[in-house]
Amino acid sequence: METTSLLSFPSSKPPPTRTHFRPANPFSFSFPTTHKTSISHRPINIKSAISRTKKEETVETVKTQLENCYLLAAIKYTGFTVKQFQDLRRSLPESSKIIVAKNTLVYKAIENTPWEALKPCMTGMNAWLFVHSEEIPEALKPYRDFQKEKKLENDFTGAVFEGKFYGPGDFKQLETMPSRAEIYAKILGALQGPAIGLVGTLQAPARDVVMVLKAYVQKLEEESSGQ
Numbered sequence: 277m278e279t280t281s282l283l284s285f286p287s288s289k290p291p292p293t294r295t296h297f298r299p300a301n302p303f304s305f306s307f308p309t310t311h312k313t314s315i316s317h318r319p320i321n322i323k324s325a326i327s328r329t330k331k332e333e334t335v336e337t338v339k340t341q342l343e344n345c346y347l348l349a350a351i352k353y354t355g356f357t358v359k360q361f362q363d364l365r366r367s368l369p370e371s372s373k374i375i376v377a378k379n380t381l382v383y384k385a386i387e388n389t390p391w392e393a394l395k396p397c398m399t400g401m402n403a404w405l406f407v408h409s410e411e412i413p414e415a416l417k418p419y420r421d422f423q424k425e426k427k428l429e430n431d432f433t434g435a436v437f438e439g440k441f442y443g444p445g446d447f448k449q450l451e452t453m454p455s456r457a458e459i460y461a462k463i464l465g466a467l468q469g470p471a472i473g474l475v476g477t478l479q480a481p482a483r484d485v486v487m488v489l490k491a492y493v494q495k496l497e498e499e500s501s502g503q
Contacts, residue, residue: 331381334377334381335381335384335385337375337377338377338381338382338385338404339385341375341406342385342386342389342391344408345406345407345408346407346408346409346410346412346437347405347406347407347412347415347435347436347437347450348386348391348394348405348406348407348435348436349404349405349407349416349432349434349435349436350394350397350402350403350404350405350432350433350434350435351374351404351405351419351430351431351432351433352400352401352402352403352429352430352431352432352433353376353400353401353403353430354430355428355429355430356403356430360426360428361403363422363426364419364422367418367419367421367422368405368418368419369409369414369415369418371407371409371415372405372406372407372408372409372415372418373405373406374403374404374405374406375404375406376401376402376403376404377404379397379398379399379400379402380398382394382398382402382404383395390436390439391436393439393440393441394434394435394436394441396434396441396443397433397434399433400433402433405419411456412437412450412451412453413450413451413452413453413455416447416450416451417451420451431444432447435447435450437450
């Protein structure tokens, strides 16, 4: 009896590789290496905010100074030293105030007001003189004295008084205006004199007429109290 033997040959295919399964980590994240994620933050411009606040404060300061102001004048500021400007401030009477501010800010404060007539002065650098007194010549004299003492070329570039603009060549009219006492004396003399004198007085500017009437009322009150 023939015996048949079975021979086994190795397979040409490699045995399957056993793969071990690893559960995914739910806390791990992978990002593409070809793209970088960048988060840009726009910085807050603090300097710009502070500058805007200062501008608003300057405008409000000018508006405050315009209250009960009789005359606003511009003075050429270029050439002033810090010490000179400090000395000038100390030389002014309490009824006057001088500040340095940009033309654009001052104009913003006076826009649509009678002070807007000062627009021709909105060039160059200016210091602004606010006069809170009816005695205009006395208010301008301290600066003239300071200008002469320090030999400064910084002159007035213009002013507004009673809504009218006065250029540099018109300041003589402001500086030679009669004082309140002189106006009172003049008007009282006109009231006591011929009618033609009173007519001439009434043709004067409204401010003078009002002052005359006040003086006359005061005179009558003094006379009645003396009786």
